[in-house]
Amino acid sequence: MSSDSSSGLIDPAIFEYLKAHGEEELEVGDKLHQITTALNRHISTCQGLLSRIHATPTSKLQPLLKQVEEEGIKPEIEKVGELAQFTSKFPYYKYNQRWSRAIQNVVMTILLTGWLGGLGTESRPGEIGRLLTIEEVGQILDVPVNLKDRDAFHITIEEYILALTDLTEELSRLSMNSVTLGDIDLTVRISSFIKDMFAGFQLLNLKNDIVRKRVDAVKYHVKKVEDVIYDLTLRNLIPKDESSSEPST
Incomplete structure (x- = not known):
């Protein structure tokens, strides 16, 4: 069989398809890079x-x-809104690791x-010690959370849990x-909150290795705060009844 007839067995449309989709992925990747880079700048400012x-x-x-x-x-x-609008045109789990x-x-x-x-809002004024739910976070960002019924941008349970572990670390x-700063009451409140958080984490059935390791690390945040409370108690800076029965969050 001649080389001409052999080459005719390959449909040129195959490579046209691959080229078109390859270029689309490059364009999507470039746009995602632009959005996430800008988002990370805003995050750095906020942090x-x-x-x-x-x-x-x-x-x-x-x-x-x-x-x-x-x-x-x-x-x-604003930037999360732009990210959600753009990425909802494409399969969520194909690109979500990028953001x-x-x-x-x-x-x-x-x-x-x-x-x-x-x-805080008029219906729920700001108060120290209030933990926002994932639904409240979604309302603030104006994006869906924990979507199961469609393939679109959303805040996942895992992202929320990982953020909670970061929260306990920062609070510790x-x-x-x-x-x-002389604010012993805040230290006691933080101790109570982190202990409650760790107790809550123990109820979860975590299958993701990364999430499980990060949740396990919360016990070190608890230990760090307990050491502070213990030292304050020894110095008689915290009444014994207050240190032993801290306010529940």
Whole structure:
């Protein structure tokens, strides 16, 4: 059989199809890179503002939290909206790993701001120690959560849980710095919250290795705060009844 007749067995449309889809994936990848890069810049801004909580007394938190909302979280919300609009045109699980870590960081900044008393509404004013649910986070970002009925952008349960582990780590650090600021009540509140969080995590049946390892690490956050509480108790800075029966969150 001649080479001409042999080459005729391959349909040129096959390679045209591969070329078209290959170029589409490159275009999608470039656009995702642009959006996530901008989103990460907003996340860095928000995290930088939130880092000031470690040197800000509780009585002066509200002005800082307002700045966090205006200069950090609002830009995050806008960029997440752009990401959701663009990615919902494509299979979610084909590309979601490109933005999952960024979304986890966004959720964490929202959870931390809410826990400190920010992001309050008329129906639910801000109060320290309030843990936002995944549904509330979705409402703030104006995106779906834990979608099961369609293939579109959403906040996953795993992203929310991973953000919770980041929250406990940041609060364990704050518990020590709040002692330096003389805010013992906040340290006690954080201790109670993290213990409750760890107890709640024990009820979960975690099959994802990454999530399970991150949740296991929360026990070290608990230990860190317990050490602080123990030291304060030895110094008689916390009444014994308060340290043994901390307020539930």
